[in-house]
Amino acid sequence: xDLKEQFDATIGHxxxxxxxxxxxxxxxxxxxxxxxxxxxxxxxGLAAAGAMLAWPMLANTQQxxxxxxxxxxxxxxxxxxxxxxxxxxxxxxxxxxxxxxxLPGATLVPNWAGHDAAVVYPERPVAVPTTLPWxxxxxxxxxxxxxxxxxxxxxxxxxxxxxxATDYCLPEGAIARQGTTQATTWAGECSxxxxxxxxxxxxxxxxxxxxxxxxxxxxxxxTTAAGDHVVMLRGTHQFRVDVARADGTAVIVxxxxxxxxxxxxxxxxxxxxxxxxxxxxxxxxL
Amino acid sequence: MRKSExxxxxxxxxxxLDAWRRTAYLICRDWHRADDLVGQTIxxxxxxxxxxxxxxxxxxxxxxxxxxxxLDELRRPHRRELTVSQxxxxxxTVEEDASDEVAxxxxxxxxxxxxxxRKRVILILRFYCDLSVEETADLLGITEGTVKSQxxxxxxxxxxxxxxxxxEVGAEK
Numbered sequence: 336x337d338l339k340e341q342f343d344a345t346i347g348h349x350x351x352x353x354x355x356x357x358x359x360x361x362x363x364x365x366x367x368x369x370x371x372x373x374x375x376x377x378x379x380g381l382a383a384a385g386a387m388l389a390w391p392m393l394a395n396t397q398q399x400x401x402x403x404x405x406x407x408x409x410x411x412x413x414x415x416x417x418x419x420x421x422x423x424x425x426x427x428x429x430x431x432x433x434x435x436x437x438l439p440g441a442t443l444v445p446n447w448a449g450h451d452a453a454v455v456y457p458e459r460p461v462a463v464p465t466t467l468p469w470x471x472x473x474x475x476x477x478x479x480x481x482x483x484x485x486x487x488x489x490x491x492x493x494x495x496x497x498x499x500a501t502d503y504c505l506p507e508g509a510i511a512r513q514g515t516t517q518a519t520t521w522a523g524e525c526s527x528x529x530x531x532x533x534x535x536x537x538x539x540x541x542x543x544x545x546x547x548x549x550x551x552x553x554x555x556x557x558t559t560a561a562g563d564h565v566v567m568l569r570g571t572h573q574f575r576v577d578v579a580r581a582d583g584t585a586v587i588v589x590x591x592x593x594x595x596x597x598x599x600x601x602x603x604x605x606x607x608x609x610x611x612x613x614x615x616x617x618x619x620x621l
Numbered sequence: 622m623r624k625s626e627x628x629x630x631x632x633x634x635x636x637x638l639d640a641w642r643r644t645a646y647l648i649c650r651d652w653h654r655a656d657d658l659v660g661q662t663i664x665x666x667x668x669x670x671x672x673x674x675x676x677x678x679x680x681x682x683x684x685x686x687x688x689x690x691x692l693d694e695l696r697r698p699h700r701r702e703l704t705v706s707q708x709x710x711x712x713x714t715v716e717e718d719a720s721d722e723v724a725x726x727x728x729x730x731x732x733x734x735x736x737x738x739r740k741r742v743i744l745i746l747r748f749y750c751d752l753s754v755e756e757t758a759d760l761l762g763i764t765e766g767t768v769k770s771q772x773x774x775x776x777x778x779x780x781x782x783x784x785x786x787x788x789e790v791g792a793e794k
Contacts, residue, residue, distance in 0.1 A: 338748045339748060339749055339751070341729050342729070342745070342749040343643075344729070345647070345729045345730045345733065346646055346647060349639050349642060349643060350652055352638070352639075352642060352656055352659075353656055354638065354656055354659060354660050354663070356631060356634050356638065357631075359634075359660065359663055359664060359667070360627060360631065360667065362664075363664055363668065364622070445672070447759070447760075447762075449669040449672040449673065486762075571764070572764055
């Protein structure tokens with residue numbers, strides 16, 4: 336029996352699955368429509384806003400209503416929480432602006448995974464059902480410059496769990512989050528519960544560090560004047576920077592050389608210092 | 622996505638679903654998590670479908686996505702420490718059915734559990750999914766040298782663990 340057959344024997348019988356391909360397709364179709372609809376609504380909204388701004392210039396002979404200022408003052412302050420799409424759009428602007436400043440002359444292109452270059456998208460950990468809110472934001476890109484092709488990968492989340500998040504039930508056998516318990520038996524239906532919005536899994540210190548990059552990694556750490564704690568991992572062809580920011584935002588920046596894929600670039604696209612500058616950029620605050 | 626594209630997507634996913642679930646199970650060692658992993662991966666596959674026209678082997682690409690998604694998940698600190706309220710009992714019927722096949726299955730299963738996650742993923746992609754060193758390196762975003770060294774170390778670890786278990790069993794007898 337060769338190793339492949341042994342693997343098959345190890346798996347044994349394949350149980351029935353809860354995955355419904357047609358339901359997945361319907362859900363993803365709806366999601367794509369929602370994204371398109373949101374984009375269309377934003378376009379319409381921007382056009383409407385432009386028209387509103389242009390209106391006084393076009394009709395400057397009209398006097399404003401004497402009550403208009405009072406009415407404006409009586410409007411309640413906007414208290415709507417920032418939507419997932421709005422956060423992603425805001426962070427995209429910040430990430431792209433910072434990368435543009437750090438890498439003048441470089442071109443950002445979609446990476447092997449096919450995500451749009453340096454466009455932030457919400458990402459959910461595997462254990463979190465996709466019907467629940469996002470857990471972290473992520474942007475990826477390949478970076479092309481005169482030295483060759485490398486990559487950058489940015490994850491943005493929180494250093495602590497969201498205290499207002501609603502608990503959810505993990506699947507049977509799932510592992511509860513370290514430190515915040517939740518591995519409790521719950522009457523009847525749910526054996527393991529965990530709070531939503533749990534934090535991004537950064538290395539808080541080099542003591543937590545294990546081998547994640549190239550096998551010859553080194554780790555150093557420092558705290559910046561602003562109070563951001565920075566853990567820096569250096570591998571042969573990859574660097575990783577984990578930052579627990581004083582403002583409660585957690586950021587992981589990874590950069591590499593794509594040397595493994597036949598690339599000629601000798602070092603990662605970003606230096607450790609550039610990665611720290613990106614991770615501590617005020618624009619990345621959640 | 623056009624109807625023809627959806628039909629192609631549906632055909633691929635329904636045809637390969639069980640194979641992907643089995644790969645995911647080998648990687649994460651839990652059927653619930655394997656289903657979560659595959660569920661998320663086929664969603665990503667749907668979103669990227671049009672961009673995958675140049676991918677030579679989508680099946681290998683998906684298996685790489687599974688491995689990479691799982692290793693991403695393991696990088697979170699909460700995944701590195703097991704916290705459970707109860708220890709799961711081992712099914713007593715297994716001991717009664719002590720055929721060689723079941724014993725061999727349990728043996729490799731336990732050895733896989735004890736293997737470091739990245740080594741496990743690399744061994745699975747290389748020897749269960751039949752991916753080359755280059756493909757494995759590219760899909761996991763690591764160097765070919767790392768794949769080679771981790772493969773050698775992983776196989777060596779399996780041998781050492783199996784030998785240790787064999788000696789332990791022998792000593793008990």
